[in-house]
Amino acid sequence: xxxxxxxxxxxxxxxxxxxxxxxxxxxxxxxxxxxxxxxxxxxxxxxxxxxxxxxxxxxxxxxxxxxxxxxxxxxxxxxxxxxxxxxxxxxxxxxxxxxxxxxxxxxxxxxxxxxxxxxxxxxxxxxxxxxxxxxxxxxxxxxxxxxxxxxxxxxxxxxxxxxxxxxxxxxxxxxxxxxxxxxxxxxxxxxxxxxxxxxxxxxxxxxxxxxxxxxxxxxxxxxxxxxxxxxxxxxxxxxxxxxxxxxxxxxxxxxxxxxxxxxxxxxxxxxxxxxxxxxxxxxxxxxxxxxxxxxxxxxxxxxxxxxxxxxxxxxxxxxxxxxxxxxxxxxxxxxxxxxxxxxxxxxxxxxxxxxxxxxxxxxxxxxxxxxxxxxxxxxxxxxxxxxxxxxxxxxxxxxxxxxxxxxxxxxxxxxxxxxxxxxxxxxxxxxxxxxxxxxxxxx
Numbered sequence: 001x002x003x004x005x006x007x008x009x010x011x012x013x014x015x016x017x018x019x020x021x022x023x024x025x026x027x028x029x030x031x032x033x034x035x036x037x038x039x040x041x042x043x044x045x046x047x048x049x050x051x052x053x054x055x056x057x058x059x060x061x062x063x064x065x066x067x068x069x070x071x072x073x074x075x076x077x078x079x080x081x082x083x084x085x086x087x088x089x090x091x092x093x094x095x096x097x098x099x100x101x102x103x104x105x106x107x108x109x110x111x112x113x114x115x116x117x118x119x120x121x122x123x124x125x126x127x128x129x130x131x132x133x134x135x136x137x138x139x140x141x142x143x144x145x146x147x148x149x150x151x152x153x154x155x156x157x158x159x160x161x162x163x164x165x166x167x168x169x170x171x172x173x174x175x176x177x178x179x180x181x182x183x184x185x186x187x188x189x190x191x192x193x194x195x196x197x198x199x200x201x202x203x204x205x206x207x208x209x210x211x212x213x214x215x216x217x218x219x220x221x222x223x224x225x226x227x228x229x230x231x232x233x234x235x236x237x238x239x240x241x242x243x244x245x246x247x248x249x250x251x252x253x254x255x256x257x258x259x260x261x262x263x264x265x266x267x268x269x270x271x272x273x274x275x276x277x278x279x280x281x282x283x284x285x286x287x288x289x290x291x292x293x294x295x296x297x298x299x300x301x302x303x304x305x306x307x308x309x310x311x312x313x314x315x316x317x318x319x320x321x322x323x324x325x326x327x328x329x330x331x332x333x334x335x336x337x338x339x340x341x342x343x344x345x346x347x348x349x350x351x352x353x354x355x356x357x358x359x360x361x362x363x364x365x366x367x368x369x370x371x372x373x374x375x376x377x378x379x380x381x382x383x384x385x386x387x388x389x390x391x392x393x394x395x396x397x398x399x400x401x402x403x404x405x406x407x408x409x410x411x412x413x414x415x416x417x418x419x420x421x422x423x424x425x426x427x428x429x430x431x432x433x434x435x436x437x438x439x440x441x442x443x
Contacts, residue, residue: 013293016150021200022141028196029134030157032092035189037166039099040278042174042182043120044260045271046106049179050113052265054390055382057257062378063117064124069372071128076364077223079133080357084140085200087133092194094126099187106180131367136360139351151347152293159289159340164282171275227361230354236302236417237354237362240346241369243306243408248370251313251401253377258385258394259319266391267323280329284337292344301349302415305342310405312338317398320391353417 017023047057078087102119105111142150173182231238263274298304315338318331354362385393408414 013149013152013290016142016146016153019141022150024196024200025141026153026157028193030161032189032193033158033161034166035186037162038170038173038182039186041167041170041271041275042179045174046179047116048264054257054261054385056113058253058378058382060116060120061253061256062375064120065371065374065378067121067124068128069368069375071125073224073364073368075129076132076227076361078129079136079360080223084133084137085197087129089194089197091126091130092190095123096187096190098122099183103180103183103187106183132360132364135363139356147351148296148348149293152289152344159282159285159336163285163336164279167275167278171272174271223361227358227365230358231362231365235413239408239411239414241366243405244370245373246404247309247313247401249373249377250397251316252374253381254394254397255316257378257381258390261390262319267325269325273325277329277332281332281336284333285340288337288341289344292341297345297348300418301345302418305345306405306409308338308342310402313398314402317395320395
């Protein structure tokens with residue numbers, strides 16, 4: 001794949017870290033993601049200890065995602081109305097409280113399934129606030145000519161922390177000290193992230209939108225409508241959101257619920273094996289993020305993104321066909337590499353082609369539409385896997401996700417954005433890039 005105009009040297013991927021506020025954001029995010037890597041192993045094993053059936057974890061997963069669907073649009077409005085740094089801090093504190101309570105109940109051996117459902121829902125509410133504000137604050141901190149590198153760094157640290165270091169460490173901690181300790185460490189990681197955000201110098205609020213003349217609930221509706229109007233006007237944008245919604249409907253719930261179930265019940269592995277499986281996926285995502293970050297956007301970036309996103313879920317289906325941990329790890333490595341490469345392209349497209357004052361709301365619409373069917377995906381896993389088996393459910397879901405993703409490539413005009421000239425890139429900033437005064441503008 002030939003690199004486009006944004007081709008960069010290997011060292012260039014680190015250039016955004018020379019910007020103090022971005023470095024703090026990146027540091028806090030890295031620490032909290034390591035904590036979350038522990039959490040994803042711990043919550044799966046904790047729930048299966050309480051009730052060893054896919055139905056139990058599917059309900060917990062739905063409780064995690066439902067608040068994100070419910071509050072994501074509001075999170076986008078908050079990200080466009082208030083200082084994004086403050087929104088991020090509030091989101092970290094909400095998740096800190098949820099994880100601290102979960103840890104206390106687990107460590108005291110008092111945790112019940114309904115406790116997990118309620119606290120995971122609180123955790124999901126914090127994520128709904130964090131996602132849009134994080135996506136929207138990056139262009140405030142990083143000049144346009146470094147956005148590809150900044151997004152590549154984001155996609156580098158997410159798998160490195162969330163899917164590699166965190167799960168590997170989490171598997172070992174859960175196996176030796178229990179899930180409660182892992183929950184406590186994750187809670188502490190959000191405290192570190194909040195402190196890093198508090199040390200940032202960026203305090204400016206986003207530029208008011210054209211809907212700012214209204215007030216209260218009317219203003220919220222007008223601001224949401226403004227973002228929706230823009231999304232509807234961009235075929236590459238709304239079509240990709242619909243494609244993601246269908247892809248995740250078939251793939252997310254089966255992967256998150258059934259892979260740990262298969263590791264425990266068919267591969268006869270413990271929490272440490274599941275952690276290593278996720279870590280293998282992290283290796284693949286890290287390698288893919290570095291590759292895209294060093295080469296820049298592919299010339300046919302929409303085609304590249306869709307093909308990568310189709311191959312990724314398809315490869316997860318291999319886990320349903322094997323009881324060998326090594327084969328499952330190889331499949332996870334390749335699948336995560338494809339998904340991460342596509343995400344770097346997608347995030348850069350959003351930040352380049354969405355107007356700054358709308359970026360928070362469009363980011364929230366991205367999250368909202370993409371994950372809108374994920375609670376249903378989780379809820380369907382239990383009864384479907386009980387009827388046809390965990391292996392069949394995971395395999396068929398993975399294949400359907402791949403087919404639906406590729407199908408959207410046939411939509412006329414989908415790839416028109418590939419032919420748009422890239423926005424003019426300013427000369428590289430001098431020694432240190434400063435946030436713009438009164439700035440207008442993030443999976």
